[in-house]
Amino acid sequence: MSVAVNLTTADLAMFSQLGITVELLERAGIQRVTDAEAREKFGVTGSGDMSGIAFPYFSPMDRVRRTCRVRRDHPEIEKGKPRKKYISAYGDRRRLYFVRGCTELVGDSTVPVVLVEGEKSALALTAWAERSQRTLLPVAIGGCWGWRGRIGSAENFEGKRVDEVGPLPELLGLCSAGRRVYVLLDANCATNPDVGKARAALARVLQKQKADVHILDVPLTDGVNGPDDYIAAHGDDAWARIFDGADEGAKTLDEVKAFLHRFVAISDSQSTAITLWVAHTFVFSIAIWTPYLAITSAMKRCGKSRLLETISYLAHRPWYTVGASAASLFREIDTRRPTLLLDETDALFKGNKEMAEAVRMILNAGAHHKGTVARVVGQGAKMTTKNFGVYCPKAFAGIGSLPDTVSDRSLHIRLERKLHGQGVERLRERVIEPRAAELRGRLAKWIEKQTPALKNSDPELPDELNDRQQDGAEILLAIADAAGGEWPTKARKALTELYTGEAAEDQSVQVRLLADIRAVFDEHGEDRVFSADLVAALAKIETSPWSE
DSSP: OOGGGGSOHHHHHHHHHTTOOHHHHHHHTOEEEOHHHHHHHHOOOSSSOOOEEEEEEEOTTTOOEEEEEEEESSOEEETTEEESOEEEOTTOOOOOBOOSSOHHHHHOTTSOEEEESSHHHHHHHHHHHHHTTOOOEEEEOSSTTTTTEEEEEEEEETTEEEEEEOSHHHHHHHSOTTOEEEEOOOGGGGTOHHHHHHHHHHHHHHHHTTOEEEEOOOOOOTTOOSHHHHHHHHOHHHHHHHHHGGGHHHHHHHHHHHHHHHHSOOOHHHHHHHHHHHHHTTTGGGOSBOOEEEEEESSSSSSHHHHHHHHHTTSSSEEEEESOOHHHHHHHHHHHOOEEEEEOHHHHHHSOHHHHHHHHHHHHHTTBTTOEEEEEESSGGGOEEEEEEOOSOEEEEEESOOOHHHHTTEEEEEOOOOOTTOOOOOOOHHHHHHHHHHHHHHHHHHHHHHHHHHHTOOOOOOTTSOHHHHHHHHHHHHHHHHHOTTHHHHHHHHHHHHHHSHHHHTTSHHHHHHHHHHHHHHHHTSSOOOHHHHHHHHHTOTTSGGGO
16 A cells, blocks of 8 residues: 555645645655554654654665654644644654655756755655756755754754754765755744854855855745745746746846946955945845945045946945035935945045044944934024934045044955056946946845845854954845855955955054155155154044044
């Protein structure tokens, strides 16, 4: 008698709704078991009724049954939620769930792997792939942390103690270097921080393995959690659009990066960082910190204004301004939360001291989401103090160095005059705006879909960065991880280079001192200055730390 015959009519109807045929159930060995059969045949123990649907775990290579998980009909209810709905023999090593008959797919590294949480999802995706004539290898990991194991006290992995080790070695063997791997956890990944952290940790482990990792999201819709639910509710074509959109983020970021290179001569690391920065302008409100973009050069005509202008075509709600007053800055930021693109900051900081100090105060406070600047508003008896919110994305351009406190909050983009033959296109608004608008729209749409997951993201931060740099890098790396492909690796390389490389060194105390000494000489208009006069002049530079 076939094992599927003992499934109830309700069981078969449930699987049929997910697109899982009786033939596939037969192949997978799915069967219904009583409480006694679950205990005697599969070694399941514990209190309560263990009857339910059994999912046997077979070795993909020799078809030998290794373990089994039972989906219980009557799990205990705790705080309104089922407890231990899926259960296996205690102490049994957790295994990856393969649908029987996948031996050739396992051994072929050109076949993409799709990692899902549960067995039903693996079966539904297998059925969908066969209907769609796609070659895929769906694999269930037994829950969001199933690949790692249950937290306990016996064995250590990535700083965690586990008492039942997960199938990590087998997983790493399957997801070899270069193999495309889709990480597809349930839709509650966007609302449950623990599931989001599990996905981020799994992606990091696979990326270290140099697998080609792509993140897939199950849309948050009523009655849908796993991909099996989504296929049942919306059909094959709707799921195909989601699956085929796995590369959407990486492709969109690639296009933004290429757009930047068309008009400005910048390095690969610079364009990578700027692309992520542009993307974060659409989602900065969910972050705690926003990194500033400091575009500087040692001389004129190095492309600083051109880069700001190029960014203005792509960023969210851009406000490109030169010499804006402090009052207009904090009022505009408080009201609109724009992407501030501030040009010629060298003149601003060397101009009116009161103005320079006010702007510096805005920039110092505005990198943190709670940043405010207090100002007196009203007239006469109605005067009162108001805290203006100054948190928003900010990029600024100027010659020379920046105030120390502003520099510390910035990603440094140091530009030089382009070399002969290093051609870039003219930035003609009439021609560029329609193309940029379409690209900006796609970027905004992709970022919007990622927003729930980005809120709960926990990206791995490079150890080379200090605490403040890590704060600024966090949202950028979360976006890179969401895009997948080469972006997670490229992003960490670029941010480490820009935060710790030559551009950052240009803002060092020694270089700042030399630059300020040169400015004092220029102000005096002579080739020699008494030491006492030099010290006094340096101490008066409010944008530098010498008075302290």
